[in-house]
Amino acid sequence: MPLTISTWNINSVRLRIELVAKFLKATRPDVLCLQETKCPDDAFPLKRLARLGYTHVATNGQKGYHGVAIVSRLPFEATDRRCFCEKQDCRHVSVTFGERAGLKDPATVHNFYVPAGGDEPDPLVNPKFAHKLAFLDEMRVSPGLHPQNGARAILVGDLNVAPLEHDVWSHKQMLRVVSHTPIECEKLGAVRSAGGWVDAMRSKVPDSEKLYTWWSYRAADWEASDRGRRLDHVWVSPAIGDRVAAMTVTRAARGWPQPSDHVPVTVKLDI
Template identity: 70%
Template sequence: MSFKITTWNINSVRLRIDLVAKFLKSVRPDVLCLQETKCPDDAFPLKRFHRLGYEHVALNGQKGYHGVAIVSRAPFESFKFDNFCGKTDCRHMSVVLGERAGLKDPLTLHNFYVPAGGDEPDPTINPKFEHKLSFLDEMQAHMGLRPADKERAILVGDLNVAPLEHDVWSHKQMLKVVSHTPIECEKLAAAQKAGNWVDTMRVHTPEPEKLYTWWSYRAMENWRVSDRGRRLDHIWASDAIAGEVSKIKIFKDYRGAEKPSDHVPVTATIEV
Protein backbone atom coordinates (compact mmCIF):
# COMPACT_ATOMS: atom_id res chain seq x y z
CA MET A 1 0.00 0.00 0.00
CA SER A 2 1.23 3.46 -0.89
CA PHE A 3 0.93 6.22 1.69
CA LYS A 4 1.48 9.86 0.67
CA ILE A 5 2.68 12.65 2.96
CA THR A 6 2.85 16.24 1.73
CA THR A 7 4.63 19.19 3.35
CA TRP A 8 3.77 22.77 2.36
CA ASN A 9 4.49 26.19 3.83
CA ILE A 10 1.21 27.74 2.80
CA ASN A 11 1.85 31.30 4.09
CA SER A 12 -1.72 31.75 5.45
CA VAL A 13 -4.11 28.81 5.18
CA ARG A 14 -7.21 30.99 5.09
CA LEU A 15 -5.86 33.23 2.33
CA ARG A 16 -4.91 30.22 0.19
CA ILE A 17 -7.56 27.65 1.11
CA ASP A 18 -8.78 27.48 -2.51
CA LEU A 19 -5.26 26.64 -3.68
CA VAL A 20 -4.97 23.99 -0.96
CA ALA A 21 -8.31 22.53 -2.03
CA LYS A 22 -7.15 22.36 -5.65
CA PHE A 23 -4.04 20.47 -4.58
CA LEU A 24 -5.90 18.02 -2.35
CA LYS A 25 -8.46 17.24 -5.05
CA SER A 26 -5.68 16.61 -7.57
CA VAL A 27 -3.03 14.77 -5.56
CA ARG A 28 -5.04 13.27 -2.67
CA PRO A 29 -2.20 12.81 -0.18
CA ASP A 30 -3.10 10.79 2.89
CA VAL A 31 -1.62 13.46 5.15
CA LEU A 32 -0.90 17.15 4.57
CA CYS A 33 1.52 18.99 6.86
CA LEU A 34 1.16 22.77 6.69
CA GLN A 35 3.48 25.44 8.03
CA GLU A 36 3.01 29.17 8.53
CA THR A 37 -0.75 28.74 8.78
CA LYS A 38 -1.01 32.20 10.43
CA CYS A 39 -4.28 31.16 11.99
CA PRO A 40 -5.55 30.64 15.55
CA ASP A 41 -6.99 27.20 16.10
CA ASP A 42 -10.57 28.42 16.46
CA ALA A 43 -10.43 30.13 13.04
CA PHE A 44 -8.86 27.24 11.10
CA PRO A 45 -11.05 26.30 8.06
CA LEU A 46 -12.01 22.89 9.45
CA LYS A 47 -15.29 22.58 7.56
CA ARG A 48 -13.57 23.05 4.21
CA PHE A 49 -11.04 20.31 5.01
CA HIS A 50 -13.82 18.01 6.22
CA ARG A 51 -15.71 18.47 2.94
CA LEU A 52 -12.50 17.56 1.10
CA GLY A 53 -12.31 14.28 3.04
CA TYR A 54 -9.71 15.36 5.60
CA GLU A 55 -11.68 14.90 8.80
CA HIS A 56 -8.75 14.46 11.19
CA VAL A 57 -6.90 17.65 12.05
CA ALA A 58 -4.20 18.45 14.61
CA LEU A 59 -3.54 22.15 15.17
CA ASN A 60 -0.90 24.32 16.79
CA GLY A 61 -1.69 27.81 15.59
CA GLN A 62 -1.66 31.45 16.58
CA LYS A 63 -3.02 34.69 15.21
CA GLY A 64 -1.06 36.28 12.39
CA TYR A 65 2.22 34.42 12.70
CA HIS A 66 3.83 30.99 12.41
CA GLY A 67 1.56 28.00 13.09
CA VAL A 68 1.60 24.36 11.98
CA ALA A 69 -1.18 21.91 11.21
CA ILE A 70 -1.50 18.27 10.18
CA VAL A 71 -4.64 17.20 8.30
CA SER A 72 -5.34 13.58 7.48
CA ARG A 73 -7.84 11.33 5.82
CA ALA A 74 -7.26 8.75 8.58
CA PRO A 75 -7.36 9.18 12.35
CA PHE A 76 -4.32 9.76 14.53
CA GLU A 77 -3.41 7.50 17.41
CA SER A 78 -2.05 10.52 19.30
CA PHE A 79 -0.63 13.99 18.79
CA LYS A 80 1.46 16.52 20.70
CA PHE A 81 3.60 19.59 20.21
CA ASP A 82 6.91 20.78 21.66
CA ASN A 83 8.11 24.30 22.32
CA PHE A 84 11.65 25.46 21.59
CA CYS A 85 13.88 28.23 22.92
CA GLY A 86 11.50 28.98 25.77
CA LYS A 87 8.91 30.36 23.35
CA THR A 88 5.33 29.33 22.58
CA ASP A 89 5.36 30.38 18.93
CA CYS A 90 3.72 27.31 17.39
CA ARG A 91 6.53 25.81 15.33
CA HIS A 92 6.18 22.07 15.91
CA MET A 93 3.60 19.32 16.01
CA SER A 94 3.85 15.53 15.86
CA VAL A 95 1.30 12.78 15.39
CA VAL A 96 1.39 9.00 15.50
CA LEU A 97 -0.41 7.10 12.75
CA GLY A 98 -1.17 3.41 13.20
CA GLU A 99 -3.69 0.67 12.52
CA ARG A 100 -6.60 3.07 12.09
CA ALA A 101 -4.65 4.70 9.27
CA GLY A 102 -4.10 1.32 7.64
CA LEU A 103 -0.47 1.04 8.74
CA LYS A 104 0.81 -2.29 10.02
CA ASP A 105 3.41 -0.55 12.18
CA PRO A 106 3.16 2.86 13.90
CA LEU A 107 4.59 5.90 12.15
CA THR A 108 5.59 9.08 14.00
CA LEU A 109 5.32 12.22 11.89
CA HIS A 110 6.98 15.52 12.92
CA ASN A 111 5.99 18.81 11.31
CA PHE A 112 8.38 21.78 11.79
CA TYR A 113 8.54 25.46 10.97
CA VAL A 114 12.07 26.63 11.80
CA PRO A 115 12.52 30.39 12.31
CA ALA A 116 13.51 32.24 9.14
CA GLY A 117 16.25 34.24 10.88
CA GLY A 118 15.80 37.73 9.49
CA ASP A 119 18.17 39.36 7.02
CA GLU A 120 21.47 39.86 8.87
CA PRO A 121 23.46 36.64 9.52
CA ASP A 122 25.02 37.88 12.75
CA PRO A 123 23.51 36.66 16.03
CA THR A 124 25.17 39.48 18.00
CA ILE A 125 23.12 42.16 16.24
CA ASN A 126 20.14 40.18 14.91
CA PRO A 127 18.01 38.46 17.57
CA LYS A 128 16.01 36.64 14.89
CA PHE A 129 19.17 34.94 13.62
CA GLU A 130 20.24 34.11 17.17
CA HIS A 131 16.80 32.54 17.72
CA LYS A 132 17.18 30.45 14.58
CA LEU A 133 20.60 29.12 15.58
CA SER A 134 19.34 28.30 19.07
CA PHE A 135 16.32 26.52 17.59
CA LEU A 136 18.56 24.34 15.42
CA ASP A 137 20.73 23.56 18.44
CA GLU A 138 17.67 22.45 20.40
CA MET A 139 16.56 20.25 17.51
CA GLN A 140 19.95 18.55 17.65
CA ALA A 141 19.71 18.00 21.41
CA HIS A 142 16.05 16.95 21.50
CA MET A 143 15.82 13.28 22.48
CA GLY A 144 12.38 13.02 20.91
CA LEU A 145 14.00 13.64 17.53
CA ARG A 146 16.30 10.63 17.83
CA PRO A 147 14.31 7.64 16.55
CA ALA A 148 15.14 4.25 18.04
CA ASP A 149 16.70 1.61 15.79
CA LYS A 150 13.40 0.17 14.55
CA GLU A 151 11.25 3.27 14.98
CA ARG A 152 9.43 4.41 11.86
CA ALA A 153 9.52 8.20 11.79
CA ILE A 154 9.26 11.02 9.25
CA LEU A 155 10.27 14.64 9.84
CA VAL A 156 8.98 17.24 7.40
CA GLY A 157 8.60 20.96 7.18
CA ASP A 158 10.00 24.33 6.28
CA LEU A 159 13.39 24.04 7.96
CA ASN A 160 14.42 27.38 6.44
CA VAL A 161 17.92 26.15 5.57
CA ALA A 162 19.17 25.16 2.13
CA PRO A 163 22.05 23.00 3.36
CA LEU A 164 23.82 21.73 0.25
CA GLU A 165 25.73 23.49 -2.50
CA HIS A 166 23.11 22.70 -5.13
CA ASP A 167 20.15 23.54 -2.90
CA VAL A 168 20.57 27.18 -3.93
CA TRP A 169 20.83 28.89 -7.30
CA SER A 170 24.37 30.18 -6.55
CA HIS A 171 26.43 28.68 -3.74
CA LYS A 172 29.09 31.43 -3.86
CA GLN A 173 26.61 34.31 -3.90
CA MET A 174 24.48 32.79 -1.12
CA LEU A 175 27.20 32.03 1.44
CA LYS A 176 26.47 35.26 3.32
CA VAL A 177 22.70 35.13 2.85
CA VAL A 178 20.50 33.81 5.66
CA SER A 179 19.35 30.24 4.87
CA HIS A 180 22.67 29.15 3.31
CA THR A 181 25.35 30.50 5.64
CA PRO A 182 27.91 27.92 6.78
CA ILE A 183 26.80 28.08 10.42
CA GLU A 184 23.16 27.37 9.55
CA CYS A 185 24.12 24.51 7.25
CA GLU A 186 26.41 23.03 9.91
CA LYS A 187 23.74 23.20 12.62
CA LEU A 188 21.05 21.64 10.42
CA ALA A 189 23.47 18.87 9.44
CA ALA A 190 24.22 18.29 13.13
CA ALA A 191 20.51 17.95 13.90
CA GLN A 192 20.10 15.51 11.02
CA LYS A 193 23.11 13.48 12.15
CA ALA A 194 21.99 13.38 15.80
CA GLY A 195 18.76 11.67 14.79
CA ASN A 196 20.38 9.60 12.06
CA TRP A 197 17.82 11.04 9.67
CA VAL A 198 17.97 10.29 5.93
CA ASP A 199 17.48 13.24 3.56
CA THR A 200 15.04 11.45 1.25
CA MET A 201 14.84 14.28 -1.26
CA ARG A 202 18.54 13.97 -1.98
CA VAL A 203 18.35 10.18 -2.07
CA HIS A 204 15.94 10.46 -4.98
CA THR A 205 17.62 13.50 -6.58
CA PRO A 206 21.35 13.35 -5.78
CA GLU A 207 23.64 16.30 -6.18
CA PRO A 208 24.82 18.00 -8.35
CA GLU A 209 21.26 18.33 -9.69
CA LYS A 210 19.66 21.56 -8.51
CA LEU A 211 16.66 21.14 -6.22
CA TYR A 212 14.41 23.99 -5.05
CA THR A 213 11.13 24.34 -3.15
CA TRP A 214 11.02 28.14 -2.65
CA TRP A 215 11.22 31.16 -4.95
CA SER A 216 11.17 34.72 -3.62
CA TYR A 217 8.15 36.98 -4.05
CA ARG A 218 10.64 39.61 -5.22
CA ALA A 219 10.73 37.85 -8.59
CA MET A 220 6.98 37.46 -9.11
CA GLU A 221 7.00 38.06 -12.88
CA ASN A 222 10.10 36.13 -13.93
CA TRP A 223 10.64 33.64 -11.11
CA ARG A 224 10.52 30.67 -13.49
CA VAL A 225 12.93 32.22 -15.99
CA SER A 226 15.49 33.38 -13.41
CA ASP A 227 14.92 30.22 -11.30
CA ARG A 228 16.75 31.65 -8.30
CA GLY A 229 15.35 29.11 -5.88
CA ARG A 230 16.32 27.47 -2.62
CA ARG A 231 15.49 24.08 -1.05
CA LEU A 232 14.04 25.19 2.28
CA ASP A 233 11.48 22.40 2.64
CA HIS A 234 12.60 18.94 3.65
CA ILE A 235 11.46 15.36 4.16
CA TRP A 236 13.66 13.28 6.46
CA ALA A 237 13.11 9.62 7.32
CA SER A 238 14.44 7.32 10.02
CA ASP A 239 16.53 4.34 8.93
CA ALA A 240 13.63 2.00 9.63
CA ILE A 241 11.45 3.58 6.94
CA ALA A 242 13.82 5.44 4.60
CA GLY A 243 14.05 2.48 2.24
CA GLU A 244 10.27 2.48 1.85
CA VAL A 245 10.16 6.03 0.47
CA SER A 246 9.64 5.22 -3.20
CA LYS A 247 9.11 8.68 -4.68
CA ILE A 248 9.53 12.38 -3.97
CA LYS A 249 7.68 14.96 -6.05
CA ILE A 250 8.08 18.75 -5.95
CA PHE A 251 5.00 20.49 -7.37
CA LYS A 252 6.79 23.47 -8.88
CA ASP A 253 3.79 24.67 -10.91
CA TYR A 254 2.01 25.76 -7.74
CA ARG A 255 4.48 28.64 -7.46
CA GLY A 256 2.88 30.02 -10.61
CA ALA A 257 -0.68 29.85 -9.30
CA GLU A 258 -2.79 32.93 -8.65
CA LYS A 259 -1.86 34.36 -5.23
CA PRO A 260 0.68 31.59 -4.55
CA SER A 261 2.76 30.81 -1.53
CA ASP A 262 6.45 31.36 -2.11
CA HIS A 263 6.89 27.67 -1.20
CA VAL A 264 5.50 24.73 -3.17
CA PRO A 265 4.16 21.39 -1.93
CA VAL A 266 6.50 18.41 -1.70
CA THR A 267 5.10 14.87 -1.49
CA ALA A 268 6.74 11.65 -0.36
CA THR A 269 5.23 8.32 -1.38
CA ILE A 270 5.91 5.57 1.15
CA GLU A 271 5.33 1.88 0.47
CA VAL A 272 3.83 0.64 3.72
Protein backbone atom coordinates in the same frame (compact mmCIF):
# COMPACT_ATOMS: atom_id res chain seq x y z
CA MET B 1 0.97 -0.13 2.66
CA PRO B 2 1.82 3.05 0.75
CA LEU B 3 1.67 6.27 2.76
CA THR B 4 1.76 9.57 0.87
CA ILE B 5 2.80 12.70 2.75
CA SER B 6 2.92 16.26 1.44
CA THR B 7 4.46 19.32 3.09
CA TRP B 8 3.76 22.94 2.17
CA ASN B 9 4.45 26.34 3.69
CA ILE B 10 1.13 27.86 2.73
CA ASN B 11 1.74 31.43 4.04
CA SER B 12 -1.79 31.83 5.48
CA VAL B 13 -4.13 28.87 5.25
CA ARG B 14 -7.30 30.96 5.25
CA LEU B 15 -6.08 33.28 2.51
CA ARG B 16 -5.03 30.32 0.35
CA ILE B 17 -7.55 27.64 1.30
CA GLU B 18 -8.70 27.34 -2.32
CA LEU B 19 -5.12 26.62 -3.38
CA VAL B 20 -4.96 23.95 -0.69
CA ALA B 21 -8.20 22.51 -2.06
CA LYS B 22 -6.84 22.57 -5.61
CA PHE B 23 -3.73 20.71 -4.53
CA LEU B 24 -5.62 18.13 -2.47
CA LYS B 25 -8.06 17.39 -5.30
CA ALA B 26 -5.22 16.89 -7.77
CA THR B 27 -2.74 14.99 -5.59
CA ARG B 28 -4.83 13.29 -2.88
CA PRO B 29 -2.04 12.70 -0.37
CA ASP B 30 -2.92 10.74 2.75
CA VAL B 31 -1.40 13.47 4.89
CA LEU B 32 -0.74 17.17 4.27
CA CYS B 33 1.55 19.07 6.63
CA LEU B 34 1.19 22.85 6.50
CA GLN B 35 3.47 25.55 7.89
CA GLU B 36 3.02 29.28 8.44
CA THR B 37 -0.73 28.80 8.73
CA LYS B 38 -1.07 32.20 10.50
CA CYS B 39 -4.33 30.99 12.00
CA PRO B 40 -5.50 30.39 15.58
CA ASP B 41 -6.79 26.89 16.17
CA ASP B 42 -10.42 27.95 16.58
CA ALA B 43 -10.42 29.63 13.14
CA PHE B 44 -8.82 26.79 11.17
CA PRO B 45 -10.92 25.93 8.05
CA LEU B 46 -11.98 22.47 9.25
CA LYS B 47 -15.28 22.32 7.35
CA ARG B 48 -13.68 23.07 3.97
CA LEU B 49 -11.10 20.36 4.52
CA ALA B 50 -13.69 17.87 5.75
CA ARG B 51 -15.63 18.30 2.50
CA LEU B 52 -12.46 17.23 0.70
CA GLY B 53 -12.21 14.09 2.83
CA TYR B 54 -9.61 15.34 5.31
CA THR B 55 -11.44 14.92 8.58
CA HIS B 56 -8.50 14.35 10.93
CA VAL B 57 -6.64 17.53 11.83
CA ALA B 58 -4.00 18.46 14.41
CA THR B 59 -3.22 22.16 14.72
CA ASN B 60 -0.83 24.36 16.63
CA GLY B 61 -1.68 27.87 15.57
CA GLN B 62 -1.62 31.51 16.58
CA LYS B 63 -3.06 34.69 15.16
CA GLY B 64 -1.11 36.30 12.35
CA TYR B 65 2.21 34.48 12.77
CA HIS B 66 3.82 31.07 12.43
CA GLY B 67 1.52 28.06 12.97
CA VAL B 68 1.61 24.45 11.81
CA ALA B 69 -1.04 21.84 11.06
CA ILE B 70 -1.34 18.21 9.99
CA VAL B 71 -4.37 17.40 7.85
CA SER B 72 -5.12 13.73 7.20
CA ARG B 73 -7.51 11.34 5.51
CA LEU B 74 -6.32 8.69 7.98
CA PRO B 75 -7.05 8.72 11.72
CA PHE B 76 -4.16 9.12 14.11
CA GLU B 77 -3.64 7.68 17.56
CA ALA B 78 -1.92 10.58 19.32
CA THR B 79 -0.79 14.19 18.89
CA ASP B 80 1.99 16.26 20.43
CA ARG B 81 3.03 19.90 20.36
CA ARG B 82 6.36 21.22 21.60
CA CYS B 83 7.78 24.65 22.33
CA PHE B 84 11.40 25.46 21.62
CA CYS B 85 13.78 28.07 23.04
CA GLU B 86 11.32 28.80 25.87
CA LYS B 87 9.10 30.66 23.44
CA GLN B 88 5.40 30.12 22.78
CA ASP B 89 5.81 30.28 19.00
CA CYS B 90 3.69 27.63 17.30
CA ARG B 91 6.34 25.81 15.29
CA HIS B 92 5.81 22.08 15.89
CA VAL B 93 3.06 19.50 15.83
CA SER B 94 3.29 15.74 15.50
CA VAL B 95 0.89 12.84 15.11
CA THR B 96 1.29 9.08 15.39
CA PHE B 97 -0.48 6.73 12.98
CA GLY B 98 -1.22 3.14 13.97
CA GLU B 99 -3.69 0.32 13.48
CA ARG B 100 -6.64 2.61 12.80
CA ALA B 101 -4.72 3.99 9.83
CA GLY B 102 -3.96 0.49 8.58
CA LEU B 103 -0.36 0.39 9.79
CA LYS B 104 0.95 -2.76 11.41
CA ASP B 105 3.66 -0.78 13.19
CA PRO B 106 3.19 2.84 14.33
CA ALA B 107 4.71 5.78 12.46
CA THR B 108 5.12 9.31 13.81
CA VAL B 109 5.07 12.43 11.62
CA HIS B 110 6.78 15.59 12.92
CA ASN B 111 5.89 18.88 11.23
CA PHE B 112 8.26 21.84 11.81
CA TYR B 113 8.47 25.50 10.94
CA VAL B 114 12.00 26.62 11.79
CA PRO B 115 12.52 30.38 12.31
CA ALA B 116 13.56 32.20 9.13
CA GLY B 117 16.29 34.16 10.88
CA GLY B 118 15.91 37.66 9.47
CA ASP B 119 18.34 39.25 7.01
CA GLU B 120 21.64 39.71 8.86
CA PRO B 121 23.59 36.46 9.42
CA ASP B 122 25.18 37.61 12.68
CA PRO B 123 23.66 36.36 15.94
CA LEU B 124 25.37 39.16 17.89
CA VAL B 125 23.42 41.90 16.12
CA ASN B 126 20.36 39.99 14.87
CA PRO B 127 18.19 38.35 17.57
CA LYS B 128 16.15 36.54 14.91
CA PHE B 129 19.26 34.80 13.59
CA ALA B 130 20.36 33.94 17.13
CA HIS B 131 16.91 32.42 17.72
CA LYS B 132 17.18 30.33 14.56
CA LEU B 133 20.56 28.91 15.57
CA ALA B 134 19.32 28.15 19.08
CA PHE B 135 16.22 26.47 17.67
CA LEU B 136 18.35 24.16 15.51
CA ASP B 137 20.59 23.39 18.49
CA GLU B 138 17.54 22.43 20.53
CA MET B 139 16.21 20.22 17.74
CA ARG B 140 19.56 18.41 17.67
CA VAL B 141 19.35 17.38 21.33
CA SER B 142 15.59 16.76 21.48
CA PRO B 143 15.13 13.10 22.53
CA GLY B 144 11.95 12.73 20.51
CA LEU B 145 13.88 13.45 17.32
CA HIS B 146 16.27 10.52 17.75
CA PRO B 147 14.24 7.58 16.38
CA GLN B 148 15.92 4.40 17.60
CA ASN B 149 15.41 0.66 17.76
CA GLY B 150 13.58 0.48 14.46
CA ALA B 151 11.20 3.36 15.19
CA ARG B 152 9.37 4.60 12.10
CA ALA B 153 9.28 8.38 11.89
CA ILE B 154 9.04 11.14 9.32
CA LEU B 155 10.16 14.74 9.85
CA VAL B 156 8.89 17.33 7.40
CA GLY B 157 8.49 21.05 7.10
CA ASP B 158 9.90 24.42 6.23
CA LEU B 159 13.29 24.08 7.90
CA ASN B 160 14.39 27.40 6.39
CA VAL B 161 17.86 26.12 5.50
CA ALA B 162 19.08 25.11 2.04
CA PRO B 163 22.01 22.95 3.15
CA LEU B 164 23.61 21.66 -0.05
CA GLU B 165 25.46 23.44 -2.84
CA HIS B 166 22.74 22.71 -5.38
CA ASP B 167 19.90 23.54 -2.98
CA VAL B 168 20.44 27.18 -4.01
CA TRP B 169 20.73 28.92 -7.36
CA SER B 170 24.29 30.10 -6.63
CA HIS B 171 26.32 28.56 -3.85
CA LYS B 172 29.03 31.24 -4.06
CA GLN B 173 26.63 34.20 -3.97
CA MET B 174 24.47 32.70 -1.22
CA LEU B 175 27.18 31.95 1.35
CA ARG B 176 26.47 35.21 3.21
CA VAL B 177 22.70 35.03 2.76
CA VAL B 178 20.54 33.71 5.60
CA SER B 179 19.34 30.16 4.79
CA HIS B 180 22.64 29.05 3.21
CA THR B 181 25.34 30.34 5.53
CA PRO B 182 27.87 27.72 6.66
CA ILE B 183 26.77 27.87 10.30
CA GLU B 184 23.12 27.19 9.42
CA CYS B 185 24.02 24.36 7.08
CA GLU B 186 26.27 22.87 9.75
CA LYS B 187 23.61 23.06 12.44
CA LEU B 188 20.87 21.57 10.26
CA GLY B 189 23.27 18.79 9.29
CA ALA B 190 23.90 18.15 12.98
CA VAL B 191 20.14 17.78 13.58
CA ARG B 192 19.91 15.23 10.79
CA SER B 193 23.01 13.32 11.90
CA ALA B 194 21.94 13.20 15.56
CA GLY B 195 18.71 11.45 14.60
CA GLY B 196 20.19 9.37 11.81
CA TRP B 197 17.60 10.90 9.49
CA VAL B 198 17.63 10.11 5.76
CA ASP B 199 17.03 12.98 3.32
CA ALA B 200 14.11 11.53 1.36
CA MET B 201 14.19 14.21 -1.33
CA ARG B 202 17.86 13.75 -2.10
CA SER B 203 17.43 9.98 -2.10
CA LYS B 204 15.52 10.55 -5.36
CA VAL B 205 17.39 13.55 -6.77
CA PRO B 206 21.22 13.41 -6.75
CA ASP B 207 23.13 16.04 -4.77
CA SER B 208 24.64 17.24 -8.06
CA GLU B 209 21.25 18.35 -9.44
CA LYS B 210 19.47 21.61 -8.64
CA LEU B 211 16.43 21.16 -6.40
CA TYR B 212 14.26 24.07 -5.20
CA THR B 213 11.01 24.49 -3.24
CA TRP B 214 10.96 28.29 -2.76
CA TRP B 215 11.18 31.33 -5.05
CA SER B 216 11.14 34.88 -3.70
CA TYR B 217 8.18 37.21 -4.18
CA ARG B 218 10.74 39.91 -4.99
CA ALA B 219 11.60 38.41 -8.38
CA ALA B 220 9.91 40.17 -11.29
CA ASP B 221 9.69 36.81 -13.08
CA TRP B 222 10.41 33.96 -10.67
CA GLU B 223 10.28 31.30 -13.37
CA ALA B 224 12.64 33.04 -15.79
CA SER B 225 15.21 33.97 -13.15
CA ASP B 226 14.80 30.62 -11.33
CA ARG B 227 16.72 31.84 -8.29
CA GLY B 228 15.30 29.19 -5.99
CA ARG B 229 16.22 27.52 -2.74
CA ARG B 230 15.32 24.17 -1.16
CA LEU B 231 13.94 25.30 2.19
CA ASP B 232 11.36 22.52 2.56
CA HIS B 233 12.44 19.04 3.55
CA VAL B 234 11.27 15.48 4.14
CA TRP B 235 13.42 13.23 6.32
CA VAL B 236 12.71 9.63 7.29
CA SER B 237 14.13 7.52 10.10
CA PRO B 238 16.74 4.84 9.32
CA ALA B 239 14.12 2.09 9.71
CA ILE B 240 12.31 3.33 6.61
CA GLY B 241 15.24 4.97 4.85
CA ASP B 242 14.93 2.53 1.94
CA ARG B 243 11.13 2.83 1.70
CA VAL B 244 10.95 6.08 -0.29
CA ALA B 245 9.11 5.03 -3.43
CA ALA B 246 8.65 8.44 -5.07
CA MET B 247 9.15 12.18 -4.56
CA THR B 248 7.50 15.09 -6.34
CA VAL B 249 7.93 18.87 -6.11
CA THR B 250 4.79 20.62 -7.40
CA ARG B 251 6.68 23.50 -9.00
CA ALA B 252 3.60 24.62 -10.94
CA ALA B 253 1.97 25.78 -7.70
CA ARG B 254 4.35 28.76 -7.59
CA GLY B 255 2.54 30.08 -10.68
CA TRP B 256 -1.00 29.73 -9.31
CA PRO B 257 -3.00 32.91 -8.54
CA GLN B 258 -1.90 34.59 -5.29
CA PRO B 259 0.58 31.79 -4.58
CA SER B 260 2.69 30.99 -1.57
CA ASP B 261 6.38 31.54 -2.23
CA HIS B 262 6.85 27.84 -1.34
CA VAL B 263 5.51 24.85 -3.28
CA PRO B 264 4.33 21.45 -2.04
CA VAL B 265 6.68 18.48 -1.74
CA THR B 266 5.15 14.99 -1.79
CA VAL B 267 6.80 11.73 -0.81
CA LYS B 268 5.37 8.24 -1.18
CA LEU B 269 6.56 5.70 1.38
CA ASP B 270 6.06 1.94 1.29
CA ILE B 271 5.59 1.25 4.97
